[in-house]
Amino acid sequence: MTTQLTLTSGRRPDGTAQLTVVGEIDMSNTDALASAIEATEGPLVLDLTAVQYLDSAGLSVLFSHIDRIEVIATPLLTPVLEVSGLADVATVHRVESFRP
Amino acid sequence: MERSDGVGHGSAAAPGADVFAVDEEIGRALAGVEWSATPLGPPDQWPQSLRTAVSILLSSRFSMWMAWGPELTFFCNAAYRRDTLGDKYPWALGRPAREVWAEIWEDIAPRIDTVMTSGEATWDEGLLLFLQRSGYTEETYHTFSYSPLRDDSGAVVGMLCVVSEDTKRVIGERRMATLRDLGSDPSVVRTEQEVLAFADQQLGRNAKDLPFTLTYLFQADGSARLAGTAGLSPGHPAGPATLPAGGSGVWPVATPTHSESALVPLDGPPFTDLPTGHWRQPPTHALVLPLLRQGDTPYGFLVAGLNRYRALDDAHRGFLTLTAGHLAAGIASARSYEEQQRRAEELAELDRAKTTFFSNISHELRTPLTLIAGPVEELRTQLAGADARVREELEVIHRNGLRLGKLVNSLLDFSRIEAGRMQARYEPVDLSRTTADLASVFRSAVEKAGLDFRVDCPPLPAPVYIDRGMWERVILNLLSNALKFTFEGSIDVVVRARDAHALVTVSDTGIGVSQKEMPRLFERFHRIENARSRSSEGSGIGLALIKELIGLHGGTITADSTEGEGTTFTVRLPFGSAHLPADALAPPGDGRAMSSAASYVQEALRWLPDESAAEARSVTTVADTPGTSVRAVPARLLVADDNADMREYLARLLDGAGYQVDTVRDGLAALQAVRADAPDLVISDVMMPGLDGRGLVAALRADPRTASVPVVLLSARAGQEASIEGLQAGADDYLVKPFAAAELLARVRANVELSRLRTHQARWRTALVDSMQEAFFVCDEDGAVVEINAAFTDILGFTPDGLPYRPVHPWWPDAVTEAEAHRQVEEAFSQLLNNPKGFYTIPVTHRDGHRLWVTATFNQAQDPDTGCRVTVGTFRDVTAEHYAVQRKSAQAALGMRLTQATSLTEALEGALAEFKSLWRAERVLAVVSAPDRQPSVTATDPGLRWEDLPAERRDTLTAWLGRSVLTPLDDPTGAGITVNHPEGAMVVWVDLGDRRPFTDEDQLLLSLLAGQLAQGLARAHQIDQQRETALALQRAILGPAHLPEGFAVRYEPAGRPLEVGGDWYDVVPLPDGRIGIVVGDCVGRGLAAAAVMGQLRSACRALLLQDAAPGRVLTALDRFAAGVPGARSTTVFCGVLSPDTGRLTYASAGHPPGILAPPDGGVRLLDEGRSVPLAVRPGRDRPEGICTVPARATLLLYTDGLVERRRRPLTVGIRQAGEAVQAGRAAAVGDLATRVMARLAPAGGYDDDVALLLYRHPGPLDVAFPADSSQLAPVRKALRSWLVQCGLTPRMVQNVLVASGEACANAIEHGHRDRPGGAIRLRAEARADALRLTVTDSGRWKAPQPEIDTHRGRGVALMRALMHQVTITSGAAGTTVDMHTRIA
Secondary structure (H helix, E strand, C coil): CCCCEEEEEEECCCCCEEEEEEEEECCCCHHHHHHHHHCCCCCEEEEEEEEEEECHHHHHHHHCCHHHEEEEECHHHHHHHHHHCHHHHCEEEECCCCCC | CCCCCCCCECCCCCCCHHHHCCCHHHHHHHHCECHHHCCCCCHHHCCHHHHHHHHHHHHCCCCEEEEECCCCEEEECHHHHHHHHHHHCCCCCCCEHHHHCHHHHHHHHHHHHHHHHHCCCEEEEEEEEEEECCCCEEEEEEEEEEEEEECCCCCEEEEEEEEEECHHHHHHHHHHHHHHHHCCCCCCCCCHHHHHHHHHHHHHCCCCCCCCEEEEEECCCCCEEEEEEECCCCCCCCCCCEECCCCCCCCCCHHHHCCCCEEEECCCCCCCCCCCCCCCCCCCEEEEEEEEECCEEEEEEEEEECCCCCCCCHHHHHHHHHHHHHHHHHHHHHHHHHHHHHHHHHHHHHHHHHHHHHHHHHHHHHHHHHHHHHHHHHHHHHCCCCCHHHHHHHHHHHHHHHHHHHHHHHHHHHHHHHHCCCCCCEEEECHHHHHHHHHHHHHHHHHHCCCEEEEECCCCCCCEEECHHHHHHHHHHHHHHHHHHCCCCEEEEEEEEECCEEEEEEEECCCCCCCCCHHHCCCCCCCCCCCCCCCCCCCCCHHHHHHHHHHHCCCEEEEEEECCCEEEEEEEEECECCCCCHHHECCCCCCCCCCCHHHHHHHHHHHCCCHHHHHHHHCCCHHHCCCCCCCCCCCEEEEECCCHHHHHHHHHHHHHCCCEEEEECCHHHHHHHHHHCCCCEEEEECCCCCCCHHHHHHHHHHCCCCCCCCEEEEECCCCHHHHHHHHHCCCCEEEECCCCHHHHHHHHHHHHHHHHHHHHHHHHHHHHHHHCCCEEEEECCCCCEEEECHHHHHHHCCCHHHCCECCCCCCCCCCCCCHHHHHHHHHHHHHHHHCCEEEEEEEEECCCCCEEEEEEEEEEEECCCCCCEEEEEEEEECHHHHHHHHHHHHHHHHHHHHHHCCCHHHHHHHHHHHHHHHHCCCEEEEEECCCCCCCEEEECCCCCCHHHCCHHHHHHHHHHHCCCCCCEEEECCEEEEEEEECCEEEEEEEECCCCCCCCHHHHHHHHHHHHHHHHHHHHHHHHHHHHHHHHHHHHHHCCCCCCCCCEEEEEECCCCCCCCCCEEEEEEECCCCCEEEEEEECCCCHHHHHHHHHHHHHHHHHHHHHCCCHHHHHHHHHHHHHCCCCCCCCEEEEEEECCCCCEEEEEEECCCCEEEECCCCCCEEECCCEECCCCCCCCCCCCCEEEECCCCCEEEEECHHHCCCCCCCHHHHHHHHHHHHHHCCCCCHHHHHHHHHHHHCCCCCCCCCEEEEEEECCCCEEEEEECCHHHHHHHHHHHHHHHHHCCCCHHHHHHHHHHHHHHHHHHHHHHCCCCCCCEEEEEEEECCCEEEEEEEECCCCCCCCCCCCHHHHHHHHHHHHHCCEEEEEEECCEEEEEEEEECC
16 A cells, blocks of 8 residues: 555646646655656656655655756755755745645 | 353354454454344344443453343453453353352342442452352452443443452462461571471461461481371371371372472361361362472471362462471471570580589699698798898798689689589678778778778668678779779778668779770670789689679679779669578678788789889898708709719718709709709719710800709819819809818808809799799890790790790791781780780690690890890780680671571672681682582672682582581681581582681581571571562552553652552553553551552552542542541542643642643642542542643652651652752653652652652654555654644654654665565654654664665665754664654
8 A cells, every 4th residue: 555645747827747746755655756757748847735745765756857847845845855955956946835 | 060052152243243343352252142132132223322331341451341231141351351251251241140150149149239229339349259260169359340331311221340350469468478477486596396386376377278287297217297287176087196107198208208299189088077277168189298408308298278269370389388488497497496506505514514624623722722821821920020031022922822812712703603502601791881891901002002092881771691701802802903993083982771772882083994895894804905004913803703792692783984084883782681592691790701801902012113122122132141041941952973982972971961962974964954953053073974064064054044053063173273164164163072071061051052042033933933824935135035934835835945936936827828827926026025015815836736826915124134125924825715706706797697688698698708707718609509400609709600610629519519417528728518508508618728727626616607507598598588479479569560651650668678568659541542640648658558558559440440530539439448447548649641632630639749840841730639638538529630731741740758858848849859850851751760769869768658650741652563665654644643742843743754754764675675574663752852763673774875775875864964863773683773853
């Protein structure tokens, strides 16, 4: 059984691909995340506003697509994104609050 | 019990069986019941109330059963099944309760009726019920409460029984009481018979466990005799007086002989009509237990009739074994005591023989003494007008005769008193006058010493009966003592009447007696050492004798003294004669009989400076002597000549002139004769073979003992030169042959007279010195011994031939093999050379090598001839005294060690240390044999093991272990002995290291001490056993051993060695997940309070489980406490805590307030919900308080022993406790408990029971999960909710979640690469200002290698970044990640 995670693909108004992630990301479900990202091409906006947990396994998936992704995240994920250095190499859009 | 299967247990679950799902196992059995066959119908049709009741029942971990419906259909939970139901499971489920508990229905039906009809709960404490649950009728005890169960409409339709089975506690306490009583014999020593009689009395008091007992002891021929019974009437066929050796008797004799027990069924004769003990039925079996004796066949055996209502399980058997052990220990102790007693009697007999011998010798001394004293007395009268020198010498003889007589008399008196043969003759006297008369004798001596002498003796109202001779000795001794030790001030003698007694006090202003010496003042031969006195003479028997004499008079003597201020002796004698034997009374005498007064005064006068005496001594010179004197004894002459005719001529001539003549044929023979017995004059030819005349003179002059013997040389050589030559050689006179007879006689007479005068003093001195009983010696300035007397040779074996003896003297102990003794002598010797006087006791070696102890006394003097300083001294042989004292003090020291020891190990270690110091041994070992194992070693070297010993030594010791008890053992490096140890044969080995001699005296002492040790060990062993039993039973009534997370408790009983007391704590997990917390304090301490505590604790626990409302629990406990003696005024804090929210409901019955320390500092007291202690006002409702324990706060509950101190308000102690908790709020809760106990402990330790309970909210989180990534989310969820309980910010929660998530992920991925599914454990613990998390797995991590394993490396980096401290420890057993973070 994997940790509950919902992945929804879509397009931003400007036509850029967007993947909205809801739930918690850990080593049990990174494969699903990786597949969803790989299913897209070109620049991708990852909306992590509703992600309540992200660990190094999840970060690794993000790092492997670092050249084409932008991330939207709440302050809850800020420490992880900063400590891992992801915030230094990818664009991170911060939103003030998140929906639980 | 027959069980028909009326209610079927089908396999298919009935509809609605989900109600049973709460408990898997019992639930399955319940679901299997064919409910439709019962009045309750199928479960899906059950009312909600029944369903609820069943699920409460099943979810409870506390033992419960319930009954529901018209037939009271039976349900129970897992705990009840385990504790009580036994083999009635699962048969009982769904059956009418009446059928399930048919055997006790009589007892419980009335209680059930009460509940069902009145709706009120019942309560029973420790009720005895005979259950049929284990295949036999079993004695069981239960504390239970029946409470009503209501249906949906509120009507009572069933009952719930919350029960705790007390069987183990009740029976354990009962057995403990018997064992305790067995060990409670107040007398230390008893005969075997008394020991067994006492034991029987105690065993007879426990008729429940021991319906009857028989004690048989083996006799020498292997048969056994009945030595004690309890519960069985005398002459009963089951208890024959003797049992034959073969085992054909009533009881098996052979089995216990082999140290084994036997179970005997009690069927048929002679076991018909056996006593039943406490029960209605007689026992069915008896156990025959050996009374074990270590290292030997058992003493006998105990037959114990068994309680038929208890199985013979380990506890039961253990109890009986301990009982038999008690008996065996008692017998061992009694026999050992009897052995000691016999030995003591032998010693006493020896002492009596010594006294008789002593008495005989003293008698023998008296005869010659009389024959000296009488003529001397006569001579003094006759020679009253003689010249001063003669009188002076007569005085010396007279005085010393008196002194010697006095000593002999005192010694004789002692022997008489000891033998009970003292002949007293009591006559009525005016004690004042008699005493004043005696005192007046001393007046001149006292005044001469420059002291005031006050005698205040007014007439007394009644006569006092005294033996004049004895009274005289009492008063004279006291006065002589006073004078001896008083240098200025006064001596007072006062007589008074007081309370039908005459009071005589003799007081002085002397040096006094130190407090230390006072107790031994009247001890025989005890002399106060180094005291300043007028004389160092004294035998140390004066005061001891006085005390005995006064005792014969029915009086007492006491001493009162202040050091440096003086001493007062007070004698009390009763008036009249009622206290004296009638046949010893005599009519009033004439008041004379001052027979020995003169001797005391004479002696005392000699202590004082005496100018006239000094003058008298100095005038002993040739010039002042008269030309002739009357001589009673003829002079002895020695004639040495090689010519036989000349010898005979000279002999005839001199014999005719009235001399006593001996003749020898040459110089050597002459020299030997002189040395053997010096004559008054030697007449020697010059020319002789071998040693000639001049050689003889030279040899005589060279020896101080013969230097003064005058010699007249005879020579054929004439002329002045020859005579000068002779005189130069040292001759006193010179005669040329031939000579006229008259010339010779004139020269001889002149020389004899001259020499007699000249050597008188010297000869007198020699005679005196040789007559001394003490070894006498003279040392020159360098310490060489130049003169000794005969006694010296007798005592030490060294003869005058060997003189001078230069230091190191040959009697010194060897410097190598007896270094310590040698050092002692060396030290004493330097004292002798450097001090003007003194005395010391030293070990010396007899010429034949045996060890002696001597007391040396010495004085320095001036040699009048040479002007050199010499030392004159004596040795007194004190060997026997020394060893007697050594034995006595060693036994006392060992006795002290053994008494103080509180365990077997301590007793043995103490004894070995004592042995080591006593013999100054290298080490002392005790080796105890053990079956099937190598012997165990206790040694003065800590940690020494059997295998550390050399193989040879091990072989020797092993051989010794087989010897019989108290066998002395000897080998070149030390000595040993076999001793009885409670665990087996023991050898005690004193390793002397070198070849130091171990004398017979040492061996005797070792034997004595070994006997004492064996007894001490047996006693300590008994104490050990009692303590172990007691501890096991006590722990059974103390609080729970396993606590829920977050709690820590401490318990400190006041009554050591008890581990329980009147205080208690309890933590009770309740069925709904909440936790009951109780801390209480019964009045009093010790076992009595512990017994009350045990009941209250059980009751409170049961009440909490039944109704988790603190106020109501205390109200109910009030009612219970009112019925328990000693429970009144107990204080209790009772709380119910929700561990998730920290909400605490509590009530206090007069208990000190709980203390709450929030994480941010400060202290709050839980002082709501207060009311009076238990049972003070029963029936009143009690208020409750509510508080919420904040996250990371610490709660302290305690009893007043923690905070209450004398002369200090309680609030001070509570404040200090609060400070202690506050100061430790960052510590783990277990450490904090230890710190609080230590910080509040008074200087001497707690003197009251203390119970302490700490809780930190929330309790630690502890989750174990399999190594599977799917577990990460649920674990995270649990941790998140715990972190929220800890009151952390969302950001901190997130950081901790990620860090611990990384650690868990690592454990799953790496830790269990090889073993998928292995367990991982996450533990999180909160402190006031920090969190600690540990993740443990059973695998081994690889060092992080980021380039290979990028995201795992990233994981560790994340952990380190998000937490303050991360430690990863990897070992063979697994990896532990330890993380700390501070809470801002």
